[in-house]
Amino acid sequence: MSEPGRISIELTVNGEAHRGEVEPRTTLADFLREELRLTGTHVGCEDGFCGACTVHLDGASARSCLLYAVQAAGREVRTVESLAGPDGELHPLQEAFRRNHGLQCGFCTPGMLMSALELVESRAGGDPPDEGEIRAAIAGNICRCTGYQGIVEAISEALDDRAGTAE
Amino acid sequence: MKSAAFAYHAPAAVGEAAALLAAHGERARVLAGGQSLVPLMHRRIERPEHLVDLNRVAGLDRLEAGPEGLRIGATARQRQVESDPAVAARWPLLAEAIAEVAHPAIRNRGTVVGSLCNADPSAELPSAALALEGTIVAAGADGEREIPLADFFTGPGETALSRSELALELRLPAPPPRTGSAWLELARRGGDLPVAGVAAVVSLDADGRCERVRLVCANAAPVPLDCRFQAEALLGAAVDEEGAAAVGAAVAAAAGPVDDYQGSAVERRRVLAVLVRRALLLAAERAGGRS
Numbered sequence A: 001m002s003e004p005g006r007i008s009i010e011l012t013v014n015g016e017a018h019r020g021e022v023e024p025r026t027t028l029a030d031f032l033r034e035e036l037r038l039t040g041t042h043v044g045c046e047d048g049f050c051g052a053c054t055v056h057l058d059g060a061s062a063r064s065c066l067l068y069a070v071q072a073a074g075r076e077v078r079t080v081e082s083l084a085g086p087d088g089e090l091h092p093l094q095e096a097f098r099r100n101h102g103l104q105c106g107f108c109t110p111g112m113l114m115s116a117l118e119l120v121e122s123r124a125g126g127d128p129p130d131e132g133e134i135r136a137a138i139a140g141n142i143c144r145c146t147g148y149q150g151i152v153e154a155i156s157e158a159l160d161d162r163a164g165t166a167e
Numbered sequence B: 001m002k003s004a005a006f007a008y009h010a011p012a013a014v015g016e017a018a019a020l021l022a023a024h025g026e027r028a029r030v031l032a033g034g035q036s037l038v039p040l041m042h043r044r045i046e047r048p049e050h051l052v053d054l055n056r057v058a059g060l061d062r063l064e065a066g067p068e069g070l071r072i073g074a075t076a077r078q079r080q081v082e083s084d085p086a087v088a089a090r091w092p093l094l095a096e097a098i099a100e101v102a103h104p105a106i107r108n109r110g111t112v113v114g115s116l117c118n119a120d121p122s123a124e125l126p127s128a129a130l131a132l133e134g135t136i137v138a139a140g141a142d143g144e145r146e147i148p149l150a151d152f153f154t155g156p157g158e159t160a161l162s163r164s165e166l167a168l169e170l171r172l173p174a175p176p177p178r179t180g181s182a183w184l185e186l187a188r189r190g191g192d193l194p195v196a197g198v199a200a201v202v203s204l205d206a207d208g209r210c211e212r213v214r215l216v217c218a219n220a221a222p223v224p225l226d227c228r229f230q231a232e233a234l235l236g237a238a239v240d241e242e243g244a245a246a247v248g249a250a251v252a253a254a255a256g257p258v259d260d261y262q263g264s265a266v267e268r269r270r271v272l273a274v275l276v277r278r279a280l281l282l283a284a285e286r287a288g289g290r291s
């Protein structure tokens, strides 16, 4: 039984089943960070503008600050924590960010990675996107540090590596 | 900030959603993609006591193109519509306008119908859907009714829907043969709401003369500005630079744009004149008959 005003939810996060009790007004971002302690998802503006809170909901990128956790009941959420391997080895996209100086303070990085991941995964096997498409894919993610160049290079390299390994 | 507390409802059927809205009226809000409503709730500009989430209503995410036209259900996402091959082939104006709305993650959640209900006069989709002569199908406790978009937008953020009604779907008629269209906008950055935007739809007769034209401007008035009257000066002749420029000048004179941080009213009128000219020429060219 849930407390009055609270709703029990079950959802899958990074392949694992979770349950929780939330107030309807709790955002998915706050649920992930405060209940599940998955603090990789960052919260900047809570307004949809900065992109730091970007996760995937049922395979599509979404702002977790603009979703109430109750809306994710029965659904699949994927966060930045899903990227690295169990021993901490970096995902190729993370590796490319590291090599290309795609991050400085790191605040925007989880959202950048999740937006870039959608592009990389949607292009598996297809034509590699040009720089304009890469920039469009991350245009909703604001970075105050890098000036974006390193981020664009990192994503471009990750896409090239993918193409390389697919052969 | 965080939203104020509310009771959450996730109806599974349209009847149930309509009953909730009938019961709670002004104290309830409909939640579709949440990309406009949730920020307002976080800022507590909106403080509904009841939130009626349409996302679990079965079948509302339909997107059906048939001989008579296109039906876009209330929870069909902008991204889904934008990437649909039938939309790209027959209603390219819609796909072109959606591509200018925000960013991928926002379009993955945001709905076409939600953008119309949000009725922001500067937004892309209200103007584009009006130029395509869309109709909203609304459902209330007493059943369904159809509202042509020409009667739907009543002011900034205001529509002909009552608080106890929800929009079920948008219907767009099939365009006539030899029709071309264009969405053009000026925005400060890609993905921002336009400083000004223009939707043009031009149909030509077999000899390449303009037979039918629709023109709607975004951010030119408190509602999407229907400029069909000005555009119909083009009827009966090929669409050329001079004719298109004259329509642009007439639209700029008729518009009543706002003065704000994104641009002054004077600047917006100039931008509108240019965008209208270019959009009409491009639409005519795409219709296959630019002389």
Ligand SMILES: Cc1cc2nc3c(=O)[nH]c(=O)nc-3n(C[C@H](O)[C@H](O)[C@H](O)COP(=O)(O)OP(=O)(O)OC[C@H]3O[C@@H](n4cnc5c(N)ncnc54)[C@H](O)[C@@H]3O)c2cc1C
Pocket: A047, A048, A049, B029, B030, B031, B032, B033, B034, B035, B036, B037, B038, B039, B054, B074, B100, B101, B102, B103, B106, B109, B110, B111, B112, B113, B114, B115, B117, B118, B122, B123, B124, B125, B161, B165, B166, B167, B168, B191, B192, B193, B194
């Ligand atoms: C960062 C950011 C940038 C954006 N940039 C743009 C932009 O460039 N251009 C643009 O046009 N928009 C932009 N938006 C808004 C976005 O496109 C929204 O998706 C859209 O305005 C509303 O659609 P929604 O489905 O999210 O509606 P919601 O936010 O769920 O609802 C909006 C309003 O409509 C009502 N409503 C929704 N659906 C129904 C229905 N079926 N029946 C009755 N009432 C309903 C709601 O009650 C609410 O009042 C942006 C948003 C963000 C966060």
Ligand code: FES
Pocket: A042, A043, A044, A045, A046, A047, A048, A049, A050, A051, A052, A053, A054, A063, A064, A065, A066
């Ligand atoms: S915190 Fe969600 S977009 Fe900024």
Ligand code: FES
Pocket: A102, A103, A104, A105, A106, A107, A108, A109, A142, A143, A144, A145, A146
């Ligand atoms: S690395 Fe600091 S905000 Fe992007």
